[in-house]
Structures are given as structure tokens and as C-alpha cells.
Amino acid sequence: MIERTYTSEITEAMDGETVSVAGHVHELRDLGGLVFVIVRDRDGLIQGVFKEDREPELFEQAEELGAEDVVRVTGEVTESGQAPGGVELVPEELEVIDEADAPLPLEISKDVDADLSTRLDHRGVDLRQPEVMAVFTLKSKLMDAMEEWFQNEGYVDVETPLISKGGAEGGAELFPVVYYEQEAFLSQSPQLYKQILMASGFDKIYEVGTAFRAEDFATSRHVSEISMFDVELSYIEDHHDVMDVQEESLRYALRAVADEAERELDELGVDLTVPEEDFPRITFDEALDILEAQFGHFPEDPTDLDTKGERLLGQHFEEQGHPAFFVVGYPGEKFYYMQDVEGDDIASRKFDLIYKGQELSSGGQRQHDVDVMKEVMAENDVPEENFEFYLEGLSYGTPPHGGYGLGIDRLVQKVCDLDNIKEAILFPRDPTRLTP
């Protein structure tokens, strides 16, 4: 490896030591006889101070630099009240490793607000902005912690296929794939496979995967390719066991972000509250009551919450110190694979998690009785032959089970307070965006 020290490792205590830093030229300030070269690596910035009278040859080299050139600066760490971070480098050597083209398609060091579409067109350059990169180093820490919780609890990390014959919820929002001579589609959800694995006895699983949604909408909430964190567990009493898992794992992951991503949160200007108290669990009817009483709002579809309803409920609970809460017991049931228990005090065992005013995940207890499932499929005109493998999978003894799918990008969007879900995805896909 090329020898270097990360900017985050250089402290005032290293005063007098010689180090090498490597990174992009973030900013150049030429004050005549004095050039400040600010070098950026993944963790931060440091400035090299090139003086004409002190190091004339290096100074000349520094004057030739361009923004975003890749350089390695070797020099003596020197305390400086003026420098960002309290230290600067008095240069001894300057290597230009790779020259950048000019001009840049986007400004990086200045606070110029390019519109999102332009930023995404030049995403490779856009990602160099420290507050943009911070989203993704935070995302990495968040997801690693989330996985860690499930590993500690003995969950098996699985991978289910992305190309399949049919979808869980019909064909409208599916992307067709030309699969040799057959008709196939991209996966919208791993749910059917997760359930088969429960029947197989995998007991507790999670999957970090991709889901595809052919939704031709141009909103700040829609993308065609999303990252999902899917969970399924067996031998539950009911959906509350599933909510317990979701609640504890989310709390653990958010705690890890608060502890281990302080730099990123600072960069993003986010003051993250870890929801330490129990997440409220309200029924759908209670949700409607709150919306009516507090906000005079009535969702258009009386069997589901609308975006505005989620937002208002989010506001209501956030004011009470609860950034996250569950809504359970939706009336009716669209999906044949959800448990629907007669005489239950709630209408169904489906739940949604709402975090900072937006639905983050849906889940519930699943139907594990294949006979009931077949009845519900017939009632809803769902052709059984599309789901033969699924019905077979559950026919040979299936424990009671449930699970959920969490939208990772949406979670990151909410944690980082981003306006658009696309900002939480490295290279997002939408109806008009296939590149970069």
C-alpha cells in the first residue's frame, strides 16, 4: 500500500511528526507567495501550507495543481489555530498521482446547490462532497449494526432469487426479464421464499437484498430498485413477536449510528434521537381517531393510511417523544398470505412501522394453513398455478411464522433527513434514469 496517514488520525499530539496524506485536492487558495492546498480523504480535510520563500520548488508545484487532482503530501504536522482541525502540514514533498480534468461538472468545495437531477447525472463527482459521502458511510454503519443484531440473535443470513416466474402480488409493477426462452420477472419481495424457508425449518432468517418496483411515478418517494432488509421468524405467538424483533433491532442500529457515526451526523447536521422507550402500538381505528380529532384529516381510502395521514401521525407521536410507532390491525386484508384470525381483537395481524412520519416497513403474522390460503386465493381470483411452488413449500408442516420487509434506503433517508429517497442511494434508478 502507498504509505499514508488518514486525516482523521492526525491530531495536535503529533506536532512535529512527519506524515504523508493522500487524497483529492479539495480546495486551493492562492494568496500570492502562499498557497493553501486542502486535501480531502474519506474521513476529512487537512491543509498543506506552501510558502514561496520557504519551499520555492514545492510552492511552484502547488501553484500548478487543479481541483480534484489526486495527490500525496508529505510534511510536518504543525499546530495551527487557524487551520480546520487545529493542525496543518508544512510540506516536504508533493506528488501528483493523477490529474483531474477541468472544469468539474459540479462544484465540490463550495456550497453551490445544484439540482438533484444534475447531481445524479454526475454522481461520481457529486459523491465527493463530504455531506453526500457521509450518507453512505453512515448507511454502511447502520446496516452493519442491523446485521450484527440478527447475527447475535442466531438468525441465518440467506439469499433468495431475484429472477422468478411470477410475483407475490400480481404482475402490474413487475419488470419482465428475457430469460432464455421463458417469461420471467424481477423480484418485488422475497416473501414467498422466506416463508418456504420457515416451512423448511430455518427458524429465523434475514436477508439484505434488492427489490424491483416498476412504478412509473416521478416522486421523491419512488425508485425502481431498492435495498430491502427482510426478516422472518418461526414459532411466534402473534405479530407482536415480530414487532418486538423489529423494534429491538432498529433501536440497536440507531444506537450504533449515534455512537459510531458522530462525524457523519455532524456533517449532515442531524441530531439523531434514539427511540429508547417502547414504540407505541396503535390500532388502525385509533390512528383514524387521532387524525380526525387532532388534525381533522380523513384518509381517502378508509382501509389504509395515506401519505399525509402518516406524516400527521408521525408529528403527533414525535411531539410525545416517539419518532417510531406501529399501526396494527388494518381492516380487511388484501393479501392472502397474512394471518386473519376470527374473533381477534384486531382485524388482522398485519402491521406497519412508521418512523419520522413515513412508513418504513410492513409485516405481520403469515397464514401458515395452506387450506385457508387456498380459500382466500380463490376468493380473490389469485390463480393457484402461479404459486404451486409456494403452496407445496408450505404443505409439509409449517410452523406459525411472521416477518417484515424494511426499506433500507427509506430508513437512511429518514435518519439523514434527506428530501428525496434518491439521495440515500448511490446510483438510483427511476423511469428516466438508467445511468450512471
Add this chain to the structure above:
Amino acid sequence: MIERTYTSEITEAMDGETVSVAGHVHELRDLGGLVFVIVRDRDGLIQGVFKEDREPELFEQAEELGAEDVVRVTGEVTESGQAPGGVELVPEELEVIDEADAPLPLEISKDVDADLSTRLDHRGVDLRQPEVMAVFTLKSKLMDAMEEWFQNEGYVDVETPLISKGGAEGGAELFPVVYYEQEAFLSQSPQLYKQILMASGFDKIYEVGTAFRAEDFATSRHVSEISMFDVELSYIEDHHDVMDVQEESLRYALRAVADEAERELDELGVDLTVPEEDFPRITFDEALDILEAQFGHFPEDPTDLDTKGERLLGQHFEEQGHPAFFVVGYPGEKFYYMQDVEGDDIASRKFDLIYKGQELSSGGQRQHDVDVMKEVMAENDVPEENFEFYLEGLSYGTPPHGGYGLGIDRLVQKVCDLDNIKEAILFPRDPTRLTP
């Protein structure tokens, strides 16, 4: 949660305690007046002993059970020399949670060798076989350890898109997707995106992702959808830095399997050797010399190793105590994105890792000079316009970098000594298999 104890937690020291176990009925042995009910959960088996004269009602219930019914047996832990694991349950309660259909499409408890195609047709049932499930609990542990190594080393966990405009290596093996009104393809490799992220300054990244290969071959080595572990790192001196990372991370992951997946290795009958010594790094020419001198073998394509060559070299090094080794310096260079350094002592900076006689990954130092890349693309008739986003991504200052993509399924196949790569995938996809 339904209260229960995992079979793996029940030891002889618990003699006299009452526990509940929950799982599938793995086997029933009716000896007349005595029924052994062997219950299987994810971790193992335990037998309940139902005696007509001791517990007549429970005995009657037990006689009604069928294979793979889901049950919960509550009873007293009792030491028994005859029982597998040294303990059995004297039942106090038997709950049938879900009845299985009969007959089963595959035998589970008996050593019947169904052919692989039949097993995969009924994969949900096939996965219940302890030695089949062991592959996937081992795979989970292996991959978690692999990720852990990279997390400990400060790598950022990233996700790159699976749907894109073009592919890295041309269109022949790509699956087309109907993407709204546009032509698109499924990703064959995240390499171009990984490189853009290096240019952006992400420094060190890894991705656990999916790659799609439209290869219409029916072999034990080909599948259409594979899991990849991709790595990319910046500020390397050369490809040896990349090999160092691959070597250390693989050793770490294999050590974790040896330590934490003993039960699975036993179940699979595998004696895993962790390659503690340095992996040999031989040049392509040295590889040819060994093949000629030791085996009289000449690969058909004089610029690449064939399957037989890999196998023979694997045998050669395995005999010397090296299950893993690198081949570096392939002559010529097919790919424009590899570094090709004049006057180097090796022909190129590409390498392959061969493990137990099979190529597990390819990698190398990448070309980071866009001008050289454009020349090579022109020489090889690669149309630049397909790669505009890539060339732009690398134009604004790119550190020297390299990386590799490791085939996860192939690694698991080799670790578990499986004949066919499909056995290392939960629900494999091939030209004729789209379901389950």
C-alpha cells in the same frame, strides 16, 4: 414467542428438568406399545419416548403423528445411553401445531439419494435434510465472518445497481430487462461502479451482491444468478496489495468456519483445513511449466488456464499443503480496465485465486488513466459511448486502485465439498429452472 428450548441447548446436565422442544417430526419409530418420536429443529434432533403403559393418551396421540408434522413436545429430560445426543424426553404434553401432507415428495430422514434435479424441484422439502441445511447455516457464518473482516478494516459496505444500460464485457451473456420504454440489462459485475466509487474517494469498499450470467450451459459449474463478494481499494502499490486483502480475509472467514461451524462440518463430513501459510503466488508461465512437467498437460487456449489445468494445479499445491494459491501475470489482456504496465516483470496485473482446484475469484490492479483506457477501448473496438458514465467517473482524479470479485456460491461449494454449485444456492437458477 412460543416457549421452547433448542435441541442443541439440551444436555445431560439438565436431567430431570422439564423442557419444551418444537420442530418437525423427523422420524417415527413404532415398536408396538412404544413410539419414538424424533423431533428436528434447526440445530439437531431429540427423541421423545411415548409408552402405552406409562402415558396412554399421549401414546395414542403420538401414534397418529405423520412425518414432518410440526409439533411441540414438553417433557422431562432423561439421560439415555441409547438416545442420539445422550438424552431423551419423557413426554408430558404433545401439541400438533401443523399437520404435514403425505406422502412427502422426498425422503428426509432416510439416506435416499434423490437426484439433484428432483431435490431442487422440491427444494423446500430437500432443505429439511440436516446435511442440506448445514450448507446454508455454514454459508451464513462464512459470509458474516467475511464481512466482519472488512468492517474491522474500515471498508464501506455499498450497494450498486443491478439494472443498467450496458455491461462491462459486452452483451453476449446479459439478460435483457424491459425497463419502461428503454433497453436495459441485468448486471454481470459491479466493477465499473466500484471503480467510480474509488474515483469518488470511497477508499475501501465491499459489496455483497448478485450477478447475472446468461450462459446457456448445463454443467455443474454454471448458474444464471450468483452471489458475489466484491472488493475494491485505493492507493495500492500494485495487485499484490489486493491479493494480500483477499488472502487475509479468506483466511479469517475459513478460520471462523472451523471455529464456529463445527456442527455443520461434522454434518457434512468435511475436514476443513485453514490455509494458515502464505498463499503461493505463481506466474502464469510457472503454472504452465508445472502443468507440463508434472502432468503433461497443455491448456488449449495458451493465454488462459482451463478447468482441467486449474484442477491439476490445485492437486499439485494441495499436496504441498496449500489449498489456495494465486496465479498472476496472464499474458495479453482482454479487459481494458486492467492495468498493463510496460517493463513489468509480469505481463499484466491481473490475478486469479484458485482454491481446491477451482477459480474462486478474479481481480487485479485497474487502469486508472482514462487516456490509456480510451486507447485500449479503441484498439479493441469497444464503443466509448456505452461507457461515458464510467469514463466521466474516472476523469476527475482517480487514485490507483484494484479489487476482485469472489464467487460466494463457489466458495461454499468448495468448502462443503459439494459436487454441484447449485447445491450451494438455496433456490438456484439455470436455463431450465425458474422455480421454486
